[in-house]
Amino acid sequence: MSHTIIVFxxxxxxxxxxxxxAMKADGTVNRAALPAIFNPEDLNALELALQLKEKYGAKxxxxxxxxxxxxxxxRDALCxxxxxxxxxxxRAFAGADTLATSYALSCCAKKIGKFDLILCGRQAIDxxxxxVGPQLAEKLALPQVSYVEEVLDLDNNKIRARRSIDGGxxxxxxxxxxxxxxxxxxxxxxxxxxxxxxxxKAMTRSELATAHANANYTDAEALVEExxxxxxxxxxxxEWTATDVGADLERTGLAGSPTKVKKIESVILxxxxxxxxxxxxxxxxNLIHELIEDHTLG
Amino acid sequence: xxxxxxxxxxxxxxxxGKIADVSxxxxxxxxxxxxxxxxxxxxxxxxxxxxxxxxxLYQYGCDTVFMAEDKLxxxxxxxxxxxxxxxxIKEHKPNILLFGATHKGRELAPRVxxxxxxxxxxxxxxxxxxxxxxKVNKKSYKNKLMQIRPAFGGNIIATIVNTWDDPQMVTxxxxxxxxxxxxxxxxxxxxxxxxxxxxxxxIIKVIERIREEKDVNLKGAQIIVAGGYGVGxxxxxxxxxxxxxxxxxxxxxxxxxxxxxxxxHDHQVGQTGVTVRPKLYIACGISGSIQHRAGMDDSKxxxxxxxxxxxxxxxxxxxxxxxxxxxxxxxxxxxYKSKV
Numbered sequence: 001m002s003h004t005i006i007v008f009x010x011x012x013x014x015x016x017x018x019x020x021x022a023m024k025a026d027g028t029v030n031r032a033a034l035p036a037i038f039n040p041e042d043l044n045a046l047e048l049a050l051q052l053k054e055k056y057g058a059k060x061x062x063x064x065x066x067x068x069x070x071x072x073x074x075r076d077a078l079c080x081x082x083x084x085x086x087x088x089x090x091r092a093f094a095g096a097d098t099l100a101t102s103y104a105l106s107c108c109a110k111k112i113g114k115f116d117l118i119l120c121g122r123q124a125i126d127x128x129x130x131x132v133g134p135q136l137a138e139k140l141a142l143p144q145v146s147y148v149e150e151v152l153d154l155d156n157n158k159i160r161a162r163r164s165i166d167g168g169x170x171x172x173x174x175x176x177x178x179x180x181x182x183x184x185x186x187x188x189x190x191x192x193x194x195x196x197x198x199x200x201k202a203m204t205r206s207e208l209a210t211a212h213a214n215a216n217y218t219d220a221e222a223l224v225e226e227x228x229x230x231x232x233x234x235x236x237x238x239e240w241t242a243t244d245v246g247a248d249l250e251r252t253g254l255a256g257s258p259t260k261v262k263k264i265e266s267v268i269l270x271x272x273x274x275x276x277x278x279x280x281x282x283x284x285x286n287l288i289h290e291l292i293e294d295h296t297l298g
Numbered sequence: 299x300x301x302x303x304x305x306x307x308x309x310x311x312x313x314x315g316k317i318a319d320v321s322x323x324x325x326x327x328x329x330x331x332x333x334x335x336x337x338x339x340x341x342x343x344x345x346x347x348x349x350x351x352x353x354x355l356y357q358y359g360c361d362t363v364f365m366a367e368d369k370l371x372x373x374x375x376x377x378x379x380x381x382x383x384x385x386x387i388k389e390h391k392p393n394i395l396l397f398g399a400t401h402k403g404r405e406l407a408p409r410v411x412x413x414x415x416x417x418x419x420x421x422x423x424x425x426x427x428x429x430x431x432x433k434v435n436k437k438s439y440k441n442k443l444m445q446i447r448p449a450f451g452g453n454i455i456a457t458i459v460n461t462w463d464d465p466q467m468v469t470x471x472x473x474x475x476x477x478x479x480x481x482x483x484x485x486x487x488x489x490x491x492x493x494x495x496x497x498x499x500x501i502i503k504v505i506e507r508i509r510e511e512k513d514v515n516l517k518g519a520q521i522i523v524a525g526g527y528g529v530g531x532x533x534x535x536x537x538x539x540x541x542x543x544x545x546x547x548x549x550x551x552x553x554x555x556x557x558x559x560x561x562x563h564d565h566q567v568g569q570t571g572v573t574v575r576p577k578l579y580i581a582c583g584i585s586g587s588i589q590h591r592a593g594m595d596d597s598k599x600x601x602x603x604x605x606x607x608x609x610x611x612x613x614x615x616x617x618x619x620x621x622x623x624x625x626x627x628x629x630x631x632x633x634y635k636s637k638v
Contacts (some may be wrong), residue, residue, distance in 0.1 A: 013450070015352075015450050015451025015452075015453065016451055034450075040528025047505065097414065097417065098408065098418065098564060099411065099412060099417065102412060107624060125451060126449070126450060126451075127420070127449060128420065128421060128449075128451075128569075128570075129408075129420035130358055130405075130408070130420065131404075131407075131408035131411075131418060131420055131423070132408075133408075134376070134405050134406075134408035134409045134412070135408045135409070135411065135412035136412075137409065138380075138408075138409050138412035138413050139412060141495070143377060143501050143502050144376060144409065145502065146376070146401075146404075146405040147401060148406075153335045160505065164401070165401055165402075165507075165509060166313075166400055166402070166509075167509045167510055167511065167512055168507070168508045168509035168510055169507075169508055169509075170373075170505075170506065170507045170508075171504075171505040171506040171507075172375075172502055172503065172504060172505065173502070173503045174501060174502045174503075175501050181405075185511050196596070200623070210473050238334070254434075257417075258415070258416060258417030258460050258461055258462030258463075259417035259418070259419060259445075259458050259460050259461075260430075260432055260458070260459050260460075260461050261456055261457070261458055262430055262435075262444065262457040262458065262459050263456075263457040264449075264454050264455070264456050265454065265455045265456075266454055266455075267453055267454060267455055267588055267592075269450065273616070274615055274616060274617065274618045275616060275617050275618070276618050276620075277601075277618065277619045278619075279603075279619050279620065279622070279625065279626050279629075280629075281629055281633075283619070284394065284626060284629040284630050284633050285336070285618075285629075285633045287617060287619075287630075287633075288630060288633040288634050288637055289633075289637060291578065291599070292634075292637055292638070296577050296578045296598070297521070297578065297634065298546065298601050298602050298638075
């Protein structure tokens, strides 16, 4: 018995470690100040998939939608243990909100073919919406189990998982195929040294073409040959466009997004009149006295 | 063509027949929006043996309560809830649909929005009615719901508008909308729904369910003493608890302190925790990341204690104490005890 598990991941700006001003003077997001990283909870989803692979036997296919350089997170996933990678990239996907994103990913999943499980991180740190997982489940008419901490059992036609709820946990059982969103409840493994040696050479067709152009190498036949060569070594990252996955362009990108951004503002600290209190007995006594006087403290 | 706009709906979250605070907060906000639009405030109440909740919803301002009782609706699982809500939307075409941004709300709302092909904005902190000129598509919209939320880890605030079919759907953070006083004796109309559920909605089974009422009540607390990474250790965190106990307050924490394992997540204040607005907030060893400030900067009085004079928390504090909390907190406890 072997399962096919798709893990959808996202390359995100590292919003927790901003190295400069988040906004530029013209009011747009300053991406240069936000290094691109593997979305943290997507790493937890990948780790869960790899654990299932070890325990029950599975093929792990990792997919992402993003700009061409999002191939970086796919190489990362391959180095950690994923078997195959798919980059869904097309200008037609740009500006997608969560509905358009889940639609595009649903087309991607259908193109991948038969699968037993889809795993996603609960949410991405750039938007924190947690919407794409449940929306993707609906698009594919799959049962969804959100906030999964641990898979307790997996067999041919059902899965049993522990998931977090407000104030506790639940153990849920669902038929397969199913979609799970995964929370930060495991320790993602590091990249394997041997795998790094192998998969640092993995690339998409576009990356291969760029490498060729940079080397001033224009032999089209050689390019095809090299692509075949990469493929035979499992080093070719699949690169699919909207057309490749049969997406309806009315439903992708900005066109497929019902939500529009009306306005974006940088968060400005409301400057407060701050009173300096000396950290000595006198200072603290006066402070407490003042707070009792104005009934802040009872 | 002038079409009558739909009503404002609130998904009512309940657990064992007790309505979640966030749902009542949203009924109050929903009523404000409905009044502005000249439409009704209506609640969607799903579960089993929940009819006693209906009166409460009238008292907080609901004109109508759509109630469905079914054994498949207790305990909560996402598929039957999504089905019943979807059927109701198709029949009644609400203009706005509000969910609490809780575990349940955040897994249910996207499932419904995806099926309805409606826009959904997560984790709103403010809602307003305004017109919207979509300059890109050269369309203008009257009286749309402005869905205001922090994004990019709290570094920006975005105003989002749903331009597709109704309902305009959002999830709203707990504690950010004010709950009004209930009006005794206020009445509304009860519409009982017979849910149409099949085995398709029952494919997820609850095998085991362990749940405890939270014993921390940060939202309702008048005084909160919160500790951050600067507290230094789990042992040291006792100081925070001591001060909270002395002042009769609750214990809060920054994400860093929770991640370090010094205190439970239920105590976390900030964007991924609870939003609070107490009379007094004492931030001890909290640097004041934008994510933390987003959850507490509406507090009436803020005291910050930090050894770093440049800590961003001092930008929002009313009283700044640059010093070691190990030294300052015992002095505060002593000063308070001697005054009262």
